[in-house]
Amino acid sequence: MTNPSDPRLEKSDPKLDEATVSSEIVFSGHFLKVRRDVARMPDGKTTTREHILHPGAVMIVPMLDDGRLVLERQFRYPLGRVFLEFPAGKIDPGEAMQVCGERELLEETGYRAREWVRLGAINNAIGYSDEVIEIWLARGLEAGSNQLDEHEFLEVIAVSLDELLGWIRSGEVTDVKTIVGAYWAEQFLAGKWPAD
Incomplete structure (x- = not known):
């Protein structure tokens, strides 16, 4: 420590x-x-x-009861390709971080969570942005219908933590918030790091 x-x-x-x-x-x-x-x-x-x-954002590490993690496949225009990433979204004015996480998880994946654990916060682009992303682990997921925005297209998948870490190591997953979220979740689930 x-x-x-x-x-x-x-x-x-x-x-x-x-x-x-x-x-x-x-x-x-x-x-x-x-x-x-x-x-x-x-x-x-x-x-x-x-x-x-940047208004700030929340990223969610959603975990199914069987231990698999829920991720999204989504085209990201600035880099012109599909990325694999955890659900995330920007904060609305006056919105609490966990409330933002709950809203984004439901909108993008259709899931609601019974348990929320704040893992921490990152500044992902300190040289050119004031963006802060809070990272939350969501467990006890209940499936429902997603509520995508009009111009939002994505595919929801579930993978094991080991599979995701392998993709990170091989360079297949390069989204920084997803990489940080995967490693923080790994440490938290192993009992090595306490919740924030």
């Missing part, structure tokens, strides 16, 4: 911190915004920082 008072884990350090001098939104879309800031560096000079503003 790490020492929370370890200075290497401090979130602020005058030798490294940058301060916002000015800020402007240079693009505002339906889902994302792009901001361009002028930032003052630790040496007093300024530089430009551009980044994406």
Whole structure:
């Protein structure tokens, strides 16, 4: 276990911190915004920082009673191919993280869960986005009908954790949130990590 008072884990350090001098939104879309800031560096000079503003998201690691994990096959436009990933979705304004997870799990897979365990949170693109993704394990699944959005197409599958980890090791599964979720779930289920 790490020492929370370890200075290497401090979130602020005058030798490294940058301060916002000015800020402007240079693009505002339906889902994302792009901001361009002028930032003052630790040496007093300024530089430009551009980044994406993201509302935040929840990813769910859904586990069936037989231990298999529920995943989705979905085409992802920026990379032009089908990816295998855990169900996930962005947070609606004012929505609690677990409520978002419950909603997204039902909408995308049709499942409801009796047990929810927060595994942790990740910042998946720290160089260019403020996105935070909370990762939740959902167990005690009850099947139902999914409620996909109008322009959402996906296939729901179930695989063993070992099969998923093999696909991660071979490079077949490359979605970062899914990789992190699989390893966190593995550690939690083995009793090596407590729930967050």
